[in-house]
Amino acid sequence: MGWENYQRLFDDPLFATAWTNTGYFTLLALVFGFAAPFAVAVVLNEFRHARSYLRMTVYLPVMLPPIVTMLLWRWFYDPGPGLFNNVLEVFHLPAQQWLESEHLAMISLVLVATWANMGTTTLIYLAALGSIPGELYEAAELDGASVRQRLRHVTIPQMRFILMITLLLQVIGTMQVFVEPFVLTGGGPDDATVTVLLLLYRYAFVYNDFGMASAMSTLLFVVLGLFAALYLRLTRSKG
Template identity: 90%
Template structure:
């Protein structure tokens, strides 16, 4: 039997790994995906700059220039703003717009919420009812305005026909200074409440049912459940829709433009309607740009203050 040796037997050489091509392929794929993502992002930014930022900057510059179709633009400084503030219709337009906004909040902010609460109680035909509420939003605005113009017609209009059946005197809905603005608010509320109603319905569906069950076990009435459960749970949605509605109603244009033309006696001249007159009736794009800049600043300040106050409350 052979004696054991103290020398180590040499190990077999390890097999060398073959170079793989997976890493370079992954690297090239990652570069290709990043380039594709940057291409889509760049296209979006280019569209945003051309159709959003550039018009804003251009509009700000036009407010300091005299711009007409007949002659090239000339720099006039603050002259457009001075003429704008001296125009008596400027204050009238802001007063009418503020009045329209307050009426729209009184009607248009409460009506979608009440409608959503009522529809949320239905267990059958929910889809049909939601479609019915949203139907006015799908109509083109000009169709809506022409429909309501027939409703308000002082002769054979629908509303005056109903008043005649009830043996009540007919009304000059769009020709009366006292009724014209209220009539426009009713049109705007009917035409735009569908979207807000669906938002409220979605928010109501996200409220846990256990909260209503606990409130009902505690003996809370319907009004108490609405005040102490529904509204607190929808507080953020209500605040956001309030902000959006104020911004939207401050830019009202279609209703007074189609139905009243700003009359009677400038009782329905709004900020955007006056801006339209400056640009396309008086051919003064400098004044129109100055007007749009003032509106932009007012709405921006309102949004900043509103968000600040609501954030501090939260």
Template identity: 60%
Template structure:
């Protein structure tokens, strides 16, 4: 039987086909370099965030179970927690902090919203008024607090001068245990209301005008439009800022420290964060300061979790 030979003719390779694998490899290398560059920048940001944010929290947890004396660190378990719970200043600081938070919510949460609604209703000078409202935020906090300290001066302060001109009784303001906390709240509200006002104003401008037109056709006045249109449409922003404001006000330090020296008359302005400062830098008790900071962390985390759960249930 004669052998049958089959010859296979190979298709000639063109110049474009020869360069295709090389171009794919070059594109792959370019994508790898781009990803490495992007992940390099991301890694640097993560390292900075971990070192300056997460490491202090981990270190605080460790120090809350330690005590350092004469350069020697020992593990003491829950002794630091027991020490702060037996300190009368602990409970007073929490009462003052909760009082400040409630007063700051009454003023600092409602006033920016009202100002934003008024700015949204205006037809002229909107840009000028926005700058005017946001101006306190741009000022250094220390300068703003010292300005209010001059306003509160019982002798020649601005507020008492106005009251005297109106033939009204003057006040001791920061020198009285009954008015010291509300004085601090007023200063803090004026200093921080600009940012919240602009956020509310941006949310208000995102509400469709047809809703207000429909409400006006139904005979709704300004207050009814705010209640039935404005508040429901900005509920998400209101909820978010409520949570952020509670967390921020619970950590108040600068205003009472500069206005009343931290403690205030009869300890009326001693807050939790100022007590942490005292433990660490006045008493050199870093273990108790860390334990108190850990307690505040747990309280704020618990409040945030409860608030998130209630918000999901409401939705």
């Protein structure tokens, strides 16, 4: 009986769609959500005044309840009086159907997730930047290294381990995306934002098919377990 659930799961066309969408979301989240916190941390690290205030500002979205964040961004994306379309109108650009377009919906969800979660990663990067010996930057400056060269030859090599760990943690986190598509798009348009956890939710609480939900949960557990094992291997080798 258990194997029949897997067979029915693999026969469901939404199964492949959900994994494809989740992989696409994860890829976009790495492009935006992995680079943005690092860039913000590098910029904030250069400030000598109001550093605590700026850190609190960056971390503020993390403290907001997820439903509040979703409702705020739903207004941003509103095709009528929404903030983003009003900004486009100022520049005489056409309004966009942010959450109703198959091409824009997933990117829109990634922007929400990035804004809501980047505060924690930014603080981690700031702590790592603070642990880099200042002598390395002084030596680089004496050698005439530019800001870009110091970033490339000092900052990134010194933070390689932290960057790798946060990369793995972000992959694990983004593969479990649920709140954004559930609240903002419901998986639409045309199943363009159906993710693994959203499909799992449908199996369990919409279709009342807990066999399929359990099979999907097991597969997700295995995939995330592989990334978790890689994470543990890296942290142990570092120690």
